[in-house]
Amino acid sequence: MSGGPLTREQMARLVAEDIPAGSYVNLGIGQPTLVSDYLPAERGIVLHTENGMLGMGPVAVGDEVDPDLINAGKVPVTELPGAAYFHHADSFAMMRGGHLDVCVLGAFQVAANGDLANWHTGAPDAIPAVGGAMDLATGARDVYVMMTLFGKDGRPKLVPRCTYPLTGLACVSRVYTDHGVFLLTGGEVAVQRTFGITLAELGRRLDVPLTAAPGGA
Amino acid sequence: MSGGPLTREQMARLVAEDIPAGSYVNLGIGQPTLVSDYLPAERGIVLHTENGMLGMGPVAVGDEVDPDLINAGKVPVTELPGAAYFHHADSFAMMRGGHLDVCVLGAFQVAANGDLANWHTGAPDAIPAVGGAMDLATGARDVYVMMTLFGKDGRPKLVPRCTYPLTGLACVSRVYTDHGVFLLTGGEVAVQRTFGITLAELGRRLDVPLTAAPGGA
Amino acid sequence: MSRLTIAPGPDEALAGVQDGATVLIGGFGTAGQPMELIDALRRTGAQHLTVVNNNAGNGDRGLAALLAGGQVRKIICSFPRQSDSYVFDELYRAGRIELEVVPQGNLAERIRAGGAGLGGFYTPTGVGTLLAEGKEVRRLGGRDYLLELPITADLALVKALRSDRMGNLVYRRTARNFGPIMCTAAATAVVQISELVDTGAIDPEAVVTPGIYVDRVVVVPDADPASTEVTRMGQGQ
């Protein structure tokens, strides 16, 4: 147990440490892309971006910026040796076919059974926009979520059942949050680690039955 | 009307003359591949072979023989400028998607409605083997058949209904034979040309109602 | 497929576009976006278009300008909402444009299926979500799938790096994205290229789009710098 809740950089580092060496990984868009800062080359992790590339390197700076080389968040990136380009149908076939070992996504809510809600707030006037979120949630072998455990309104985002529209069913296996890491298996939620909060306190603030993971919490 | 029935080389030449300039064409295997001998470069006809190539050139001779460059009949061929290679799923997507203008196939039987039988004799002890025949019959925009009009037993191969197992339904639009060229439209069989036989004689020997094509026969 | 037409300019490349056409437009963000062809499509004045693109236009140019002109009846895309998709947003909220949102991989696969002559396919993506509404769900091999139908179009507008005189194409980096599949799914595929090379100058092993899929090319030598402006902060998918 650390001293306090994690920063998003600390969460990203934690996620990065748990990704097995040699994995093929998609980091979605936004916050999870921070994970790439903590993946040293010697671990041989290869990044996929769904707009048609394996072997994506760090964000491009200065003269490296090339408008034809962007990630799924449309941020200019770089190319590493051993990269490969392919078209969109091939890229999503790769994803849907279960060839990506891990993807890391943000979330509005994750349910105890692994259901994920991260594409739509459910607000009646919201314009729906899904991008590749459902494809990633459905396709990657392991879906890790990285999010704050509580919303700005203080309500937990790890919930018994999602109230926001779903992205994928029973797809999330690990949830990395500022207050703890949760392992989801067959409807059970095991707390692997906590940060600045006790397991008992977590149990009171979440509406989800928790167990302590073996060797954890 | 010519003097006698056509040789297969003459049939091949006739087919070649009817293929529009600039067409993408598949010549199947066996006899129809003779058609390529009568396609001069200036007509800009591009040959497809379903084992993954556009821009196929003539049969390879001598030092040109490369075991990695063969056609669908497994005969060594050559590569023309502007060729492209692709894998089998892409090759058959090209075919099935209706992108080939013409394919030329052999046949056991063609029915008046354009049904094609060319893959299976129906003999009970025959080992079924279909290859790409059904894909070609179904996928190409125009299916031309090139065959002798009568079998070795004298029975016509242009028939009211196929008795051999079908390859594709209502797919053949033209039938090139040693005795005549037939245009198939909506169940009607129009004789475009005859060779060494009169239209009346053809009418007696075939069990299919014939009309004379406008400007033909 | 007819032989390749090499059009003198984008306007000539778009000759014959009809009202009511379905148009596939390549690009993911600005990468691979055929900006000059989209502008030419706008200039045709064609109305009641259905547009298929990953997004629904950014800022005021390109697809956004086409939308602003009221030429688009319906858009099929995966991610319409972006920080600067205000043209689309306003039309949508005013009920002046129809929207079909499709998960990005299903969208790509539907376009591929259209080009490949398939009648449909079963995908696991979207099962149990709002986007499954109205779609057939089927259990196959112990897993639930949705039936998705092919997308075909009258026209595809695509940007590639280079073409030879037979229409064989190569692309550049992630600008490849939807281009190759869109070329296969349209009755007429129009491609803007940076460079036209002689037939034989492209390695047959490295051709990405074989010329059979390409009807017209037009050389647009150097893109307007503003059209290649990229977002440095990102703005969603």
Added chain:
Amino acid sequence: MSRLTIAPGPDEALAGVQDGATVLIGGFGTAGQPMELIDALRRTGAQHLTVVNNNAGNGDRGLAALLAGGQVRKIICSFPRQSDSYVFDELYRAGRIELEVVPQGNLAERIRAGGAGLGGFYTPTGVGTLLAEGKEVRRLGGRDYLLELPITADLALVKALRSDRMGNLVYRRTARNFGPIMCTAAATAVVQISELVDTGAIDPEAVVTPGIYVDRVVVVPDADPASTEVTRMGQGQ
């Protein structure tokens, strides 16, 4: 996918093959046929295999030898009958091997669907024929289609020209054929290559099979001349 294993020889490359495995074997005729891997598969002694290949073996070597040894329970292919497919023919007529004949394009598409995570697809090929027996027929958009199901496998044996140390592959001419799709549809893809090159030596625009699909490679520098013997007269599809 694990990181690439570079096996010292074909036998090591096939470590762990189980009885009852489904094995995709690349090649169209001898082009792209992974002869040394097939021989190594035979030497594993694995039994009750299901083999997916375009053909059913020629002559006495390679796949024919695997069949002759009684190791194959079932073969899924498009064109078993050839002038020199006597090993298969005899087994088949003796009822000692099961045969599933699939039109070549449906076979390729089923393998692609397996690799792409689809539950099935509707194809027009085969409608109204003997090969439609037992298959669902469905009318979509005014045309009849057959439902075809994906093929996945435990193992793929493929021949490519070159790999880098991440498993990115390029092929050679029509030897590409089934290789790229087979690599995507197997739990373990084993590829024999003529040459291993450093990572970075293959142009990222020209990679045909990205390394994510490749588990093991083995360098087989020069093929046995007899294995590259080609038929000059042709022998069917």
